[in-house]
Each structure stands twice: as structure tokens, then as C-alpha cells.
Amino acid sequence: GAGVSQSPRYKVAKRGQDVALRCDPISGHVSLFWYQQALGQGPEFLTYFQNEAQLDKSGLPSDRFFAERPEGSVSTLKIQRTQQEDSAVYLCASGGLAGINEQFFGPGTRLTVL
Amino acid sequence: AQSVTQLGSHVSVSEGALVLLRCNYSSSVPPYLFWYVQYPNQGLQLLLKYTSAATLVKGINGFEAEFKKSETSFHLTKPSAHMSDAAEYFCAVTLGTGGFKTIFGAGTRLFVKA
Numbered sequence: 001g002a003g004v005s006q007s008p009r010y011k012v013a014k015r016g017q018d019v020a021l022r023c024d025p026i027s028g029h030v031s032l033f034w035y036q037q038a039l040g041q042g043p044e045f046l047t048y049f050q051n052e053a054q055l056d057k058s059g060l061p062s063d064r065f066f067a068e069r070p071e072g073s074v075s076t077l078k079i080q081r082t083q084q085e086d087s088a089v090y091l092c093a094s095g096g097l098a099g100i101n102e103q104f105f106g107p108g109t110r111l112t113v114l
Numbered sequence: 115a116q117s118v119t120q121l122g123s124h125v126s127v128s129e130g131a132l133v134l135l136r137c138n139y140s141s142s143v144p145p146y147l148f149w150y151v152q153y154p155n156q157g158l159q160l161l162l163k164y165t166s167a168a169t170l171v172k173g174i175n176g177f178e179a180e181f182k183k184s185e186t187s188f189h190l191t192k193p194s195a196h197m198s199d200a201a202e203y204f205c206a207v208t209l210g211t212g213g214f215k216t217i218f219g220a221g222t223r224l225f226v227k228a
Contacts, residue, residue: 004157023156031214040123042204042218056215075189090158098207100165103216105157 002026004106006092012112013082021077021109025094032075034067035091040090043091049075061086082113116141118208128227133177133192135222137205140186147188147208148216149179153217158204164188175199200226 005024005069025032027044030050035043036059045059051072060067064083069075079086093103116117121136136192139145162173169181179190188205 001158006132018210033216035218042118042206042220044218045215047212050214059217093158102160102163103158104158106149107155 002068004092004094004104006090006106008109010110010112012114013019014114015082015084017082018078018080019082019111020033021079021090021111022105023075023077023092023094025073025092026104027073029094029104030097031095031101032069033095033105034066034075034077035093036061037089037108038092039088046077046087046090082111084113087111087113115143116209116215116217118205118207118217118219120203120205120222122222123220124223124225125225126225127195129197130194133190133195133197133199133224133225135203135205137179137188137190137192137219138186139188139205139207141209142209145207145209147179148208149173149177149188150204150218152202152204152221154201158191160191161203167169184223195224195226197226197228200224 007022012052019026032049033044049069055087064080066078089108091108092106095103117140119138138140150158151159151204162171172178208216
């Protein structure tokens with residue numbers, strides 16, 4: 001079956017531009033996570049959705065970062081006024097009830113801010 | 115607060131040798147522990163998980179890990195390395211009982227020499 005997909009796979013933005021990253025989770029998955037992975041580092045938690053409810057956004061680095069999942073399926077991570085330090089791979093993962101269950105990861109979106 | 119420490123950012127073994135990747139965690143409540151593997155240009159995939167059942171957990175591709183509460187460790191082992199095991203390995207922890215925020219270690223890159 002289809003896994004988690006993310007688009008675009010690569011995004012180059014000029015500093016100050018807004019970007020939107022899309023995640024299509026596995027159908028029926030309740031949980032959806034966003035992570036930021038800097039080069040040579042592990043994924044860092046950004047935010048978590050249970051269906052359409054954003055239960056935790058404590059990992060979002062600043063108020064320039066915003067995530068939504070309005071219908072409990074597709075999710076979008078938006079970054080406003082991008083900065084060079086936002087350059088990273090953004091990973092989306094989905095799964096069953098969170099915590100105990102496996103997370104299924106998408107391939108990521110590599111964002112480069114010039 | 116939760117944290118994960120992976121000792122050794124790079125580990126090199128010969129084909130057929132024992133693989134040992136170290137992971138120590140800290141958690142104020144009983145944790146769920148995971149090992150994920152990331153092959154080049156692929157998303158993370160689950161190797162195995164500990165969810166408070168058996169302390170010795172067997173995963174895919176011949177990997178296993180042992181939860182040792184007294185040592186706060188969850189080291190990953192494989193008796194005999196194969197060239198195809200070359201990848202990045204991440205240890206992760208979530209709080210048990212309703213927790214969902216997942217903390218990843220920085221990762222260990224495994225090299226396998228012929």
C-alpha cells in the first residue's frame with residue numbers, strides 16, 4: 001500500500017520567502033508528527049496532531065512556523081519569512097495511537113534557504 | 115525531561131563481526147524505546163521497539179536490543195554484520211502511558227568493511 005508521501009521533495013527559497021510543505025499520511029492513521037532534521041543530527045520533534053487536533057506544538061522553533069491538519073488527514077507545515085537557519089530536512093510521520101506505536105516516516109522535504 | 119544519548123557517531127565493523135550500537139536514555143516515567151534505521155535516500159523505518167513486555171526485543175534483519183532499567187540502556191546488537199547493514203541508526207524514546215512526544219538520539223552511522 002501507499003506510504004507517507006511528502007511534497008515537494010526539495011525546496012529552495014530565498015531568505016524572507018514563505019514556504020509550505022505538504023504531508024500525505026497513510027490513510028486512517030490517527031497520529032501525525034512533524035520533525036526537523038539538521039545535517040548530521042537526529043530528527044527533532046516539532047509538533048504532533050491527533051486527527052485534526054494539534055496536541056503539542058512545543059517543538060516549533062518560532063512563531064514563523066505553523067502547522068495544520070484541518071480534516072485530520074493531509075497536513076501542511078508553513079514557514080514564514082524563512083531564514084538560513086531553517087535549512088534542514090523536514091520529516092513527516094504518521095501512525096496509530098501515539099507513543100506505543102510505530103511511526104511511518106515519509107522521505108522528507110529538503111529545504112535550502114539562500 | 116526525556117533525553118537520548120547515542121555513544122559514537124560512527125561505528126565501523128568488518129563483515130561478519132558483532133554489531134553493537136549504544137543508546138542510553140533518561141526518562142522520569144517508564145519509557146517506550148525504539149530503534150529506527152535510515153538507509154541512504156530513504157525514510158526512517160522501525161527496527162524494533164520496547165513497550166514494557168519482554169526486556170529482550172527482537173527486530174527485523176537479525177537485530178535485537180535489551181532494555182536494562184538499572185543501566186538506563188537500550189543497546190542494539192547483531193551477531194554478524196552484513197554489508198547491507200550500512201546505514202544510520204537512531205535510538206528514540208517516548209513517555210509511556212499516553213505520551214507521544216518522541217525524542218531521537220543524534221544517530222550512529224554504521225560502516226561495514228568487506
